[in-house]
Each structure stands twice: as structure tokens, then as C-alpha cells.
Amino acid sequence: MTIPSNFLTATETIKLVSQGDLTVEQIALDHIKRYDERQTTIGAWVYMDRERVLSEARRLDSIPKEKRGPLHGTVLAVKDMMNTQDMPTQHGSPIYKDSHPGVDAACVAICRAAGALIFGKTHTTEFACSSIGPKGCGNPYDITRTPGGSSSGSGAAVRDFQCSLAFGTQTGGSTIRPASFNGIFGIKPTWGAISTWGLKPYAPTLDTVGLFARSIEDLKLFLSIFDIPSNIPNSISILQKKPLSNCKFAYIKTDQWVKPSFELSKTWEKSSILLKESGAEIIELKLPKEFEGISGGLAWIINKSEGKVSFQNEFQNQNQLLSSFIHNEIYDNSEEISKKKITEAYDKVASLRPIIDEIASQYDAIITPSVESEAPLGLGWTGSPKFCAMWTSLHVPCVHIPGFAGDNGMPIGLTLVGPRYDEQRLLSVAEVVAQVWARADEDKLNKIPVPDGVRHLTV
Amino acid sequence: MTIPSNFLTATETIKLVSQGDLTVEQIALDHIKRYDERQTTIGAWVYMDRERVLSEARRLDSIPKEKRGPLHGTVLAVKDMMNTQDMPTQHGSPIYKDSHPGVDAACVAICRAAGALIFGKTHTTEFACSSIGPKGCGNPYDITRTPGGSSSGSGAAVRDFQCSLAFGTQTGGSTIRPASFNGIFGIKPTWGAISTWGLKPYAPTLDTVGLFARSIEDLKLFLSIFDIPSNIPNSISILQKKPLSNCKFAYIKTDQWVKPSFELSKTWEKSSILLKESGAEIIELKLPKEFEGISGGLAWIINKSEGKVSFQNEFQNQNQLLSSFIHNEIYDNSEEISKKKITEAYDKVASLRPIIDEIASQYDAIITPSVESEAPLGLGWTGSPKFCAMWTSLHVPCVHIPGFAGDNGMPIGLTLVGPRYDEQRLLSVAEVVAQVWARADEDKLNKIPVPDGVRHLTV
Numbered sequence: 001m002t003i004p005s006n007f008l009t010a011t012e013t014i015k016l017v018s019q020g021d022l023t024v025e026q027i028a029l030d031h032i033k034r035y036d037e038r039q040t041t042i043g044a045w046v047y048m049d050r051e052r053v054l055s056e057a058r059r060l061d062s063i064p065k066e067k068r069g070p071l072h073g074t075v076l077a078v079k080d081m082m083n084t085q086d087m088p089t090q091h092g093s094p095i096y097k098d099s100h101p102g103v104d105a106a107c108v109a110i111c112r113a114a115g116a117l118i119f120g121k122t123h124t125t126e127f128a129c130s131s132i133g134p135k136g137c138g139n140p141y142d143i144t145r146t147p148g149g150s151s152s153g154s155g156a157a158v159r160d161f162q163c164s165l166a167f168g169t170q171t172g173g174s175t176i177r178p179a180s181f182n183g184i185f186g187i188k189p190t191w192g193a194i195s196t197w198g199l200k201p202y203a204p205t206l207d208t209v210g211l212f213a214r215s216i217e218d219l220k221l222f223l224s225i226f227d228i229p230s231n232i233p234n235s236i237s238i239l240q241k242k243p244l245s246n247c248k249f250a251y252i253k254t255d256q257w258v259k260p261s262f263e264l265s266k267t268w269e270k271s272s273i274l275l276k277e278s279g280a281e282i283i284e285l286k287l288p289k290e291f292e293g294i295s296g297g298l299a300w301i302i303n304k305s306e307g308k309v310s311f312q313n314e315f316q317n318q319n320q321l322l323s324s325f326i327h328n329e330i331y332d333n334s335e336e337i338s339k340k341k342i343t344e345a346y347d348k349v350a351s352l353r354p355i356i357d358e359i360a361s362q363y364d365a366i367i368t369p370s371v372e373s374e375a376p377l378g379l380g381w382t383g384s385p386k387f388c389a390m391w392t393s394l395h396v397p398c399v400h401i402p403g404f405a406g407d408n409g410m411p412i413g414l415t416l417v418g419p420r421y422d423e424q425r426l427l428s429v430a431e432v433v434a435q436v437w438a439r440a441d442e443d444k445l446n447k448i449p450v451p452d453g454v455r456h457l458t459v
Numbered sequence: 460m461t462i463p464s465n466f467l468t469a470t471e472t473i474k475l476v477s478q479g480d481l482t483v484e485q486i487a488l489d490h491i492k493r494y495d496e497r498q499t500t501i502g503a504w505v506y507m508d509r510e511r512v513l514s515e516a517r518r519l520d521s522i523p524k525e526k527r528g529p530l531h532g533t534v535l536a537v538k539d540m541m542n543t544q545d546m547p548t549q550h551g552s553p554i555y556k557d558s559h560p561g562v563d564a565a566c567v568a569i570c571r572a573a574g575a576l577i578f579g580k581t582h583t584t585e586f587a588c589s590s591i592g593p594k595g596c597g598n599p600y601d602i603t604r605t606p607g608g609s610s611s612g613s614g615a616a617v618r619d620f621q622c623s624l625a626f627g628t629q630t631g632g633s634t635i636r637p638a639s640f641n642g643i644f645g646i647k648p649t650w651g652a653i654s655t656w657g658l659k660p661y662a663p664t665l666d667t668v669g670l671f672a673r674s675i676e677d678l679k680l681f682l683s684i685f686d687i688p689s690n691i692p693n694s695i696s697i698l699q700k701k702p703l704s705n706c707k708f709a710y711i712k713t714d715q716w717v718k719p720s721f722e723l724s725k726t727w728e729k730s731s732i733l734l735k736e737s738g739a740e741i742i743e744l745k746l747p748k749e750f751e752g753i754s755g756g757l758a759w760i761i762n763k764s765e766g767k768v769s770f771q772n773e774f775q776n777q778n779q780l781l782s783s784f785i786h787n788e789i790y791d792n793s794e795e796i797s798k799k800k801i802t803e804a805y806d807k808v809a810s811l812r813p814i815i816d817e818i819a820s821q822y823d824a825i826i827t828p829s830v831e832s833e834a835p836l837g838l839g840w841t842g843s844p845k846f847c848a849m850w851t852s853l854h855v856p857c858v859h860i861p862g863f864a865g866d867n868g869m870p871i872g873l874t875l876v877g878p879r880y881d882e883q884r885l886l887s888v889a890e891v892v893a894q895v896w897a898r899a900d901e902d903k904l905n906k907i908p909v910p911d912g913v914r915h916l917t918v
Contacts, residue, residue, distance in 0.1 A: 083560075101542075102561040106772050113776040192663065195768050201656050204663070227771040309654050312686040313565050317572040339880030343816060350809035357802060421798030 004030040007454040010074040010164040010218040017073035018065075024073045024117055028057035031075050031119055034162050041143055043136040044157035046080050047087050048120030057117055071225060072115030077157045077166035080121040081128045081150075082108055083198035091200045092124040092134055092150070095314055095321045105198025107167060107209050107226070114225050119163050122153025128169050129202045129307060130325040131382045138379060139181060141410050141446040145375040148178030149382025151210060155182040158212045161450060165222050168210035171202045171303065173371070173388025175210025176415055179400035181375035181383065183411025183445065183456070185219050185434070186212045187427070188388075190420045191395035193228045203306035205346070206299070206392050215458035216431040219399070223423060244432050245279030247364040252285050252417075254368060255292040256386045261373035263406035270404065271367070271414055274436045285366075287359070291352060295389040301345040302393065304330055305337045349393050356394045357419035364429045366417035370400050374410035391415070397423040399430045402457060405441035413437070434459045463489040466913045469533040469623040469677040476532035477524075483532045483576055487516035490534050490578055493621050500602060502595040503616035505539050506546050507579030516576055530684060531574030536616045536625035539580040540587045540609075541567055542657035550659045551583040551593055551609070554773055554780045564657025566626060566668050566685070573684050578622050581612025587628050588661045588766060589784040590841045597838060598640060600869050600905040604834040607637035608841025610669060614641040617671045620909060624681050627669035630661045630762065632830070632847030634669025635874055638859035640834035640842065642870025642904065642915070644678050644893070645671045646886070647847075649879045650854035652687045662765035664805070665758070665851050674917035675890040678858070682882060703891050704738030706823040711744050711876075713827060714751040715845045720832035722865035729863060730826070730873055733895045744825075746818070750811060754848035760804040761852060763789055764796045808852050815853045816878035823888045825876035829859050833869035850874070856882040858889045861916060864900035872896070893918045 005013055005027045016022035032050050039045060060073065083089045083101040090096045104112060112118060123137040128150035139147040140160040147156040151168025155178025158166045168175040170188040179186025187210065194209040201207055213219045251272060253260075260268070272282050307330040308315075314322055315331060360366050369387040376383055391398050397420070402413035416433065418426035438459040445456070464472055464486045475481035491509050498504060519532065542548045542560040549555045563571060571577060582596040587609035598606040599619040606615040610627030614637025617625045627634040629647040638645025646669065653668040660666055672678045710731060712719075719727070731741050766789040767774075773781055774790060819825050828846040835842055850857050856879070861872035875892065877885035897918040904915070 096562075100561050102559050103555075106769070109772040110775065113772070192765065192768065195660065195771060196663070197660050197769065201654065204651065204655070227767055227775075306651065308686055309651065310565070310656065312654060313568040313572070315686075316569065343813070343879050347809065347813045350806065350812075353809075354802065354806045420802050 003451055003453060004033065006030045006034045006075070006161050007450060008164065009215045009458045010071070010213065011215065011221055013073050013164060014071070022073070024057040024060040025054065027073055027075060028053050028117060031162065038160055038162060042138055042140055042156050042160050044122055044153040044160065044162055045120045046090065046123050046153065049087070052086060053117065053119055060115060060117060063115070069114035070221065071111055074116050074165055075119050075163040076111055076116040077119055077122045077154050077163040078108055079151050079154050079167050079169060080124045081169055081199050082167060084108055084118065084121065087121055089121065092126045092128070093321065095318045101198070103198065106195035108198065110225055116165070122157055122166065124152065125150040125382060126323050126326065127200060127202055127311065128171060128174055129330070130323055132323060132325050132380060135379070139375050139410070140448050141183065142375070142408070145377055145410060146181065146379055146382050148181035148375060150174040151178045152382060154212055155179060155184065158182065158184050158214060160448060161454070164213065164218060166212040168212055169199060170208045170210045170388070170392055171206045172299070172392060173385030175212070176370045176388045176398055176400045177383055177385060179212060180370040180402065180411065180413050183402040183413070184212055184214055185216055185402065186210060186400040187219050187223065187423065188392065188398045189223065189228065189423045190397050193421065193423070194226045201310045203303045203310070205302060205306060208392065216427055216434050217458070220427050223427065228421065228423060241428055241432055242364065244275060244436065247429065247432070248281040248283065249275060250283050250285040250363040250366045252287060252366050252368045254287065254295070254387065254390060256295050257369070263373045263412050264369055267404040267412050267414060268369070270440060271437060274440060275433070278436050288355070291390065294349065294393055295386050298345040298349055299389040299393040301337055301341055302349070305342045353394055353420065356396060360396065360417060360419040365426060368415050368417055370413055370415045374406035374408055374412050391417055395420055397426050399426055401430055401434050401437050403434070403437035403440045405444035409444060409446035411445060462910055462912060463492070465489045465493045465534070465620050466909060467623065468674045468917045469530070469672065470674065470680055472532055472623060473530070481532070483516040483519040484513065486532055486534060487512050487576060490621060497619055497621060501597055501599055501615050501619050503581055503612040503619065503621055504579045505549065505582050505612065508546070511545060512576065512578055519574060519576060522574070528573035529680070530570055533575050533624055534578050534622040535570055535575040536578055536581045536613050536622040537567055538610050538613050538626050538628060539583045540628055540658050541626060543567055543577065543580065546580055548580065551585045551587070551589070552780065554777045560657070562657065565654035567657065569684055575624070581616055581625065583611065584609040584841060585782050585785060586659060586661055586770065587630060587633055588789070589782055591782065591784050591839060594838070598834050598869070599907050600642065601834070601867070604836055604869060605640065605838055605841050607640035607834060609633040610637045611841060613671055614638060614643065617641065617643050617673060619907060620913070623672065623677060625671040627671055628658060629667045629669045629847070629851055630665045631758070631851060632844030634671070635829045635847045635857055635859045636842055636844060638671060639829040639861065639870065639872050642861040642872070643671055643673055644675055644861065645669060645859040646678050646682065646882065647851065647857045648682065648687065648882045649856050652880065652882070653685045660769045662762045662769070664761060664765060667851065675886060675893050676917070679886050682886065687880065687882060700887055700891055701823065703734060703895065706888065706891070707740040707742065708734060709742050709744040709822040709825045711746060711825050711827045713746065713754070713846065713849060715754050716828070722832045722871050723828055726863040726871050726873060727828070729899060730896060733899060734892070737895050747814070750849065753808065753852055754845050757804040757808055758848040758852040760796055760800055761808070764801045812853055812879065815855060819855065819876060819878040824885060827874050827876055829872055829874045833865035833867055833871050850876055854879055856885050858885055860889055860893050860896050862893070862896035862899045864903035868903060868905035870904060
């Protein structure tokens with residue numbers, strides 16, 4: 001029996017379509033079948049219209065071969081923070097119930113033109129800000145646990161083989177966290193490298209479009225669609241895969257490493273042993289003192305002050321439809337943020353960006369925790385972004401690599417960090433790292449119902 | 460004869476409405492009459508639907524007094540870079556012809572809820588990026604001259620008494636320049652202080668919502684609608700108008716002051732004499748050397764690299780509908796911008812922000828040129844942003860104060876600059892400065908057809 005196309009990677013799908021061995025309509029049907037089997041259980045999607053999907057698929061099939069784009073036939077999930085011309089965009093908020101913005105967000109338009117089949121809109125927490133909910137969206141490895149947030153549905157949909165690529169966003173840790181909780185690959189590129197036009201902002205100097213996939217090869221393809229500056233002096237040598245035996249990694253725990261969970265400690269140790277066994281050089285590095293107090297401190301000041309600007313209209317005019325989370329976290333006046341605090345936060349974080357670039361460029365990658373632990377129980381709280389928030393505010397690219405498991409059979413992974421605009425090189429490093437990590441604890445993970453022969457991750 | 464309401468300021472209009480002496484419907488009719496008389500000549504508007512305006516006006520009249528907002532009855536023009544739920548949003552580009560985004564931009568929604576009568580959409584150059592055109596929009600003081608760009612229509616509409624308040628945007632000098640060319644007040648607030656959600660971005664780290672009015676009192680009211688951090692330690696003393704005799708100003712020419720025009724030199728000198736005569740202290744200040752090369756250098760690198768990201772979709776997919784301006788200025792590969800250049804530009808400009816804050820806070824305001832000269836002849840080129848670009852990239856608030864005239868009877872003014880988030884205080888300073896500048900050359904300005912008794916500017 002052939003494996004249905006929803007269990008393939010984007011790269012594999014594109015190849016089959018280009019060879020004439022698969023139609024986009026068949027791809028759509030395979031994905032609709034998976035949706036029908038799984039939506040009630042996983043609840044990744046907040047909107048999916050099968051007639052629209054089939055009609056888009058047929059439109060894609062009708063495009064002559066020479067006019068097809070690089071994503072032709074891949075199935076893409078769009079986080080419901082992003083405008084879509086042919087679907088509602090509700091931002092996880094009753095204020096935008098059934099809202100139809102009518103024009104695709106820039107990143108959506110680019111993928112649509114590149115031939116992606118946009119399957120539907122995935123669950124987000126309220127305005128990608130709240131860490132509550134979203135209701136009814138569970139982790140494919142254990143539906144009583146959160147898939148992480150705010151890009152909850154996108155993480156779950158990719159993990160559950162309901163799409164091959166998905167958009168998330170990250171302001172604190174909303175791409176890296178769900179990537180870890182769902183055991184998939186994720187990248188938060190350099191801030192500003194992908195247009196955020198058509199996304200509802202939370203903290204514009206932090207908000208970043210994130211990408212999910214089940215293989216680094218797919219992430220590379222997905223990222224290549226965007227116009228990221230790439231004229232790296234020695235780009236040819238970089239694009240050749242560097243063997244791990246020539247790689248040097250800086251393991252950085254950061255100031256957030258206080259009472260680490262058992263799963264994190266174990267992952268930290270095992271990941272390092274695996275790299276060393278492959279010949280890589282590992283250095284345990286402590287960041288300079290000035291990097292302390294960003295996560296939960298300066299980054300939070302920026303979140304809060306920019307959030308107040310971003311949600312001003314809703315706060316003033318539809319207050320009763322905002323959650324208590326937004327009220328308490330953003331509008332709580334007991335911790336008023338002065339202009340002095342904001343400018344100091346901006347300037348301090350900005351001054352650290354060239355320093356982290358300099359540090360990161362001395363290694364093939366910085367390796368750092370993605371999350372505190374495996375996905376917590378319950379669908380009420382999406383987990384803490386504390387290990388991600390500093391890197392997000394430093395604007396550096398972060399790639400999550402899965403492969404490890406906690407005692408509850410839930411996935412956990414680690415983050416690779418590089419200097420700003422170095423995501424293409426970082427993904428090449430991630431590819432070789434993934435080869436030794438991605439199957440490290442495969443047999444310990446909870447099972448997801450898939451046909452025989454389906455690969456959990458493709459490396 | 461009573462002066463029709465379109466010739467009043469926003470503040471005057473609000474008072475009459477609140478006293479029951481004027482209905483919003485009458486205000487709408489007055490403005491429609493002015494539109495009918497002037498649109499063919501000035502061409503400020505790219506969209507105005509009188510039935511929609513009248514229906515909105517009646518809706519506003521039907522709101523009970525106790526539920527009315529602070530802008531109730533003011534007529535607002537919206538630059539066609541900003542989404543509006545009930546009008547097309549075309550971004551000055553054929554790509555977005557008749558595009559209906561369906562959801563108000565944040566700043567539009569906030570004003571609509573505050574009771575503003577949104578009259579229509581005003582002309583912008585292509586994506587508020589191009590300095591060509593827009594076609595058919597002339598300067599009310601001389602229709603053979605540009606009203607400036609990219610906020611061309613907004614500047615012209617406020618000047619021509621076709622609305623009392625207007626939104627612009629500024630990435631280089633697109634609010635301050637049209638304010639100068641049209642002889643009105645304008646403010647570019649601190650970057651990030653007003654949400655840009657629902658605006659099409661050009662260079663997101665520079666793009667700022669700008670405001671226009673014919674009085675500083677109106678600008679104060681307009682700005683007060685937005686949730687800008689204002690907990691200034693000594694806010695009470697600041698809100699009391701400080702007499703000019705207690706004020707100290709730094710006159711800064713910047714590195715762009717090379718071969719200044721006759722009008723600029725004359726304005727520079729006269730403005731300073733007027734302030735001195737009022738007892739103010741004037742210091743001619745030269746910025747530290749590190750501030751050289753931002754305008755046209757670092758700021759341009761940021762414009763270009765961010766523009767490439769912002770316009771990627773249009774460039775890849777609707778290339779033939781982009782102007783040669785966007786092609787040449789943003790996509791010209793002869794000047795490829797490396798990631799090193801971008802990060803250096805970001806980090807350098809960021810490092811100067813606390814320094815300019817420190818310098819600016821030693822004075823009641825920095826005074827600096829707004830433009831090279833009066834509005835140039837022709838509607839092809841909207842003028843140079845060279846005197847504004849540095850301040851925009853430093854994120855500091857800028858207020859344009861008009862009042863002077865060139866030999867062609869065209870207005871020219873100067874900019875007041877303060878530290879970030881200091882716009883409320885800066886507007887109080889602007890108010891006293893405007894009192895000695897705003898009528899300095901009133902008799903030398905070309906005439907605009909208005910009834911007797913109408914004030915050009917209200918101070």
C-alpha cells in the first residue's frame with residue numbers, strides 16, 4: 001500500500017507532483033481524510049472548508065508545469081493571526097469572529113503564489129499573546145496535554161501529519177515552544193526577515209513569522225521562498241554540509257536555567273554526548289552578565305508596552321470581549337511602564353545584538369534550551385516562553401531540533417542559535433545535528449496513529 | 460454669514476456640536492460642498508462616497524451625548540495606505556485597485572470609535588515609498604506645485620479646508636514634508652507610539668503614523684486619542700505652557716545643510732530672530748560627528764533592505780504593475796545590501812537613539828529644517844526627505860510648525876524635535892513657538908479661496 005500523501009514531507013510531495021505521480025487534488029483528498037479522522041480529537045484547525053481546498057487544489061493542478069512555483073502541491077497551515085483573502089481571520093478572539101480581511105498577509109500571498117495549497121486556519125491563543133487555551137486543541141502525543149502556544153494548531157497539525165508546512169509566529173517563544181512540545185522542527189528567523197504585513201501585531205519589535213516542518217530539508221525549502229539577505233561572503237562552502245567532526249558548539253544555559261526539569265537536564269546531557277560521539281567540539285559557555293534579566297525583564301517591558309499600543313482599540317472599544325489574561329498582563333496598571341523604562345529596554349537590548357552576533361559567529365551554533373520540560377498536562381496553559389524570550393528580543397535566528405523524550409513519552413528538543421541573518425547557514429548546521437538527535441528517543445515517544453513505514457521525522 | 464464648518468478647527472467644531480449648535484450631518488454637508496468645489500482642482504481624494512459620509516454622519520448624530528467620544532464630529536482624512544472597513548484601500552498602486560481589506564487599521568478604528576467622521580481616502584504615492592506623483596493632486600497654494608509626498612492628499616486636504624484632521628505616514632519625511640509644503644501643522648510621533656496595524660509597511664522600523672491639523676490645539680487633541688506613555692515625572696508643570704522667555708532651543712542644521720536654499724536660509728534666520736525677540740535662548744548646535752551619514756546613508760540602507768522584504772510579494776508576483784521607482788530604488792541589484800550592512804545600520808542607529816535623547820532633553824526643543832525649500836514646481840516629484848530621514852530613524856518625535864513663505868508665495872516651516880515619547884511636552888512647546896511663527900509671513904502666501912474671516916492657521 002502506498003502511504004497517503006499527508007504522511008510525506010513537502011519535498012517528497014513536490015517531487016511526486018512534478019513527476020506526474022501525484023495530483024494536488026489527490027493531496028487535498030488525503031489531507032481532508034486525515035482531517036476528518038483527526039480534527040475531533042486534535043482540534044488543530046479553527047477553519048477548514050473542504051470545497052475551497054478542493055477548488056484551490058484543482059486550480060493548482062491546472063497550472064502548466066512551466067508556470068508552477070517552488071512549493072507546488074505542498075499543504076500549508078496558516079496560523080489564524082494571518083490574514084487570508086478566502087477565509088476568516090479571527091486572531092483567537094471573539095472580537096474578530098467571522099472577520100474577513102479580504103487580502104492575504106504578505107507571507108501567505110508569497111506561499112500561495114509559490115504553489116502552496118493553503119488548507120485552513122489553525123488555532124492560536126488570543127492575539128498570539130495569551131498563554132491560555134486555545135480551547136479544544138490538544139497535543140497529538142497526548143491529547144490531555146497542550147500542544148504549546150500561541151501557534152498551537154500549527155504545531156499540532158504538522159505533528160499529526162495534517163499538513164507538511166505551517167506558519168506560526170513568535171513574540172516570546174510561540175514557534176520554538178510548540179515545535180518542542182510537538183516534536184517537530186521549527187525556525188524563528190531573524191526579526192524582520194519575513195514581512196509581518198497582514199499579521200495582527202502584539203509586540204512589533206519582537207513579532208516574527210515562524211515556520212514548522214517535519215524535516216530540515218522542508219524548512220530550508222520553506223525559508224528559501226522568502227527574500228532573506230543571503231549574500232554571505234563564503235556562501236558556497238557554507239551550503240556544503242559541514243561534518244559534525246568539524247563543528248564547534250557553545251552550550252549556553254542562560255540565566256533562566258534555575259532548577260531545570262529532569263527532562264531538560266537529561267536532554268541537555270544526552271544531546272551533548274551524541275554530538276561529542278560524532279566528533280563535535282562542545283564548549284559550555286556562560287553569557288556575559290549584561291545578558292541577564294532580559295527574559296521576564298526587559299523583553300517583558302517591551303511586550304507589555306508594545307502590547308498596550310497594539311491592543312488599544314480592542315481595550316478601549318471591546319473591553320468586555322478581551323480575556324482577563326490581556327487585562328492582567330498588558331493593562332494591569334500596578335506595574336505602569338514609563339517612557340524611561342521603555343527606551344532603556346529598547347536601547348539595552350539593541351546594544352546587546354551586535355555582541356550576541358559576535359559571540360554566535362565564533363561557533364557553528366549556540367545550543368540552548370527550547371522549553372522548561374515536556375508539554376505540561378492540561379489545555380489551559382500553553383507553557384512558559386522563558387528560554388526563548390531573550391533570543392527573540394535579540395532578533396537572532398533560532399532553530400528547534402526535536403528528538404528527545406521525557407518520562408511521559410512526550411517530546412523535547414533544543415534550540416540552535418546563530419547570528420542575525422544567518423538562518424540559511426544555521427539550517428545547514430541543523431541538518432547534521434538533526435541526524436544524530438532526531439531519533440535519539442524515538443522508541444520512548446507516545447504513539448500517533450499512522451500507517452506502517454511512516455517516519456516520525458525525516459532526516 | 461456664519462463660516463461653514465469646514466473652515467473651523469476640530470476643537471471649534473467639537474465645541475459647537477457638543478453645545479447642540481451644529482449637527483454632524485451639517486458638518487458632512489459643508490465638507491461635501493467644499494469637496495465638490497475643490498476636488499477637480501486640488502485632487503486630494505482618491506475615494507469619497509457622499510452617501511457613506513452622510514450615513515456615517517447621521518449615525519454619529521444618533522449617538523446619545525453621554526456616549527460620544529472625544530473626536531465627535533471632527534472630519535478626518537485617511538491616507539490610502541491605511542485599511543478602512545467601508546472603503547477601498549489602494550496604497551497608490553494598481554495592484555490594489557479596488558481592494559477591500561474589510562477591517563479598519565488600528566488608528567482608523569480608534570478614531571472612528573472616538574467619533575471622527577471619516578470622510579474618505581487621500582492620495583498617496585505608490586506604497587508611500589515612491590517620490591513620484593501622485594497624479595492629479597496639487598498644492599492648494601499653487602496647483603502647479605507638489606503638495607509633497609507621500610502623504611500628499613492628506614496635507615492638501617487639511618490645507619484646503621476639506622477636513623480638519625488627517626492621517627499621514629512617515630518613513631523618511633512623508634508627514635513633515637507635506638506639512639511644510641502645505642503650510643500646516645504636522646507631527647510624526649515617536650516610532651511605535653501609534654499602532655501601524657492595517658498599514659501597508661515600507662520600512663517597518665521607520666514607518667510611523669503621522670498627524671496633520673491647522674492648529675496645535677487640534678494636534679494635541681488628535682494625539683491624545685492614542686495610548687502614548689505619558690507618565691512624565693513632572694507632568695503637571697509640563698502641561699502648563701512655558702513662556703518663550705524661559706525656553707532654550709538648539710538650532711541644528713545637520714549634515715544635510717549644504718548649499719541651503721534662499722528660502723530655507725531666510726526662514727532659519729527669521730525664525731531665530733522671532734524667538735530671540737520673545738526672550739528665548741537660542742544655541743546653534745552641531746551634532747557629534749557620529750550623526751553624519753544617516754540621512755541618505757544608514758537610513759537609506761534600512762529603507763532599501765526593509766523595502767525589499769515588504770514588497771517581496773508584489774515584486775515576485777505583480778512585477779509589471781510596480782513602478783520603475785520601486786524597481787530602481789528598492790530592487791536595483793547594483794547596490795546589493797549585505798546582512799553585514801543591514802545589521803551595522805540597525806546597530807549604529809540604535810546606539811545613537813539614547814544619545815539624541817540626552818541631547819534633546821537639554822533643550823525645550825531642537826529646531827531643525829523640515830525641507831530644502833518651498834514646494835518644487837510640477838506634480839512629478841514630491842521633494843526630498845533629506846532633512847527628515849535622520850530624525851525618523853532616531854525614532855524621536857518631530858513637530859512641523861509653518862508660518863514662513865518663499866518668494867513664490869509658498870509656505871515653508873521648521874521642525875521641533877524632542878526625546879522619544881516626549882510628544883505631549885513637545886506639543887506644548889510647539890504651541891508657544893507657533894504663536895510667534897505662524898503669522899510671520901502670512902501676507903506673503905498665495906491665496907486660497909476662502910470666505911472672509913477664515914484663519915489660515917489657528918494659534
